[in-house]
Amino acid sequence: MIAPDYVEPVVAWRAWYAVDGGLSTSLSSIVHRATWPRGEPLVAKCHRMRNVIWPFSRSKHEAPAVGCRCGIYAGRLETLRPYLPDYFVADMAVPVIGRVLLWGVIHEHELGWRASHAYPQSLYVPTLSKRSERMIRELRSYGVPVQPVAAVSAEEILDAVSTKLAA
């Protein structure tokens, strides 16, 4: 057995959607249809399977792999802007930003990381309506701090979180 290189997890930022499922609210990845489980880590899987029609596709492998784009992504706070809608609306899915713990196999890139295992560490949720307040309560079932933020746009939530961090 090989000893890991580091003991402490990487702490980075990412964006999710908080999806109102009716009975509960869950975190969902923005790019892929991946729901983040409660109380246990999300484990990365590569969805690139060998395709008999396209012979150049990659074979199945453990995620994240060098030379592939698979893995659980996270970056610095300033890298989140392109992944948030300009203006937020009270809907079944609300953009959320927060810190995430990354561990296992980590590929470090210039602006962020790809990891094999992850779990949210803290969440910042825009307060848009009564539904948002319920979603915030339900997101607390992840067992991590969930902070409401009075923001209706990407610029506002990023500014508000930056201000909180600087305080």
Place this chain on the structure above:
Amino acid sequence: MEIGKHKRTYTVEPVRDPIPAGSPEAPKTEPQPRQEPAPVPVQPHRAA
């Protein structure tokens, strides 16, 4: 998510409990009541 060029790869020790202590979802660590050993039934002496 655009994270730029790959720099290096490393491994990080698994996080056993990612939920912070004190959270309502954190596992309870209160001491459990001591279990008394169950009484052993005494077999009545059977007369020969």
